[in-house]
Amino acid sequence: MARYTGADCKRCRREKQKLFLKGAKCESAKCPIEIRPYPPGEHGRGRTKDSEYLLQLREKQKCARIYGVLEKQFVNYYKEANQKTGKTGENLLRILETRLDNVIYRAGFAKSRDHARQLVRHGHITVNGRKTDIPSARVAVNDIVEVRESSRNLVPFQVAQGEAGDKTVPAWLEANASRLRILVHSLPERQVIDTQVQEQLIVELYSK
Numbered sequence: 001m002a003r004y005t006g007a008d009c010k011r012c013r014r015e016k017q018k019l020f021l022k023g024a025k026c027e028s029a030k031c032p033i034e035i036r037p038y039p040p041g042e043h044g045r046g047r048t049k050d051s052e053y054l055l056q057l058r059e060k061q062k063c064a065r066i067y068g069v070l071e072k073q074f075v076n077y078y079k080e081a082n083q084k085t086g087k088t089g090e091n092l093l094r095i096l097e098t099r100l101d102n103v104i105y106r107a108g109f110a111k112s113r114d115h116a117r118q119l120v121r122h123g124h125i126t127v128n129g130r131k132t133d134i135p136s137a138r139v140a141v142n143d144i145v146e147v148r149e150s151s152r153n154l155v156p157f158q159v160a161q162g163e164a165g166d167k168t169v170p171a172w173l174e175a176n177a178s179r180l181r182i183l184v185h186s187l188p189e190r191q192v193i194d195t196q197v198q199e200q201l202i203v204e205l206y207s208k
Helices: 008-015 023-027 052-067 071-083 088-097 100-106 113-121 155-162 199-206
Strands: 125-127 144-147 173-176 181-184
Touching: 052 071, 052 088, 052 199, 071 088, 071 199, 088 100, 088 199, 100 113, 100 125, 100 144, 100 181
Parallel strands: none
Antiparallel strands: 125 144, 144 181, 173 181
16 A cells, blocks of 8 residues: 655645654654754745645645545545535545544554554454454444454553543544543544644635
């Protein structure tokens, strides 16, 4: 499966804000954007004219990078969101939020979405009792996501149990750290999705 293998910190610098792609490093003084708060490259410090198209493109890029989705898959998500009833932008964020890797991250069982994606791909996660190793798999209402019994003594999950309560879990999920279980109560509404993106700009970009 295709995935981005470059430097995550350059992506944050390109968007001129923290996208929290590196877990604890993003919260520390070692975060590169704290040292070099300008885009990477020879002309990173130069002024750019923020045209309407550039603003829309940057917002789309930012959203895709936050969730770790490549262009082709992101376009497919947009097309699916556009076919649903309701606001296309909100539908898009709801699709991204219900990805299995994002659910693991939101519940506090992984330090970043990349970390969550790795845990899923290595077969440590089950959905409704069945092993699922596809990070893009989507959860539904009343689904139960759990760490496999044979994986519960691994360091990442021991750390997650020890740090239970340090991270706020969104209301649409119920995380039980002691049992390493997540219950999906409902699909997320826009007001509980704290991703800092202006989804309407993405809709405007793809509507051209």
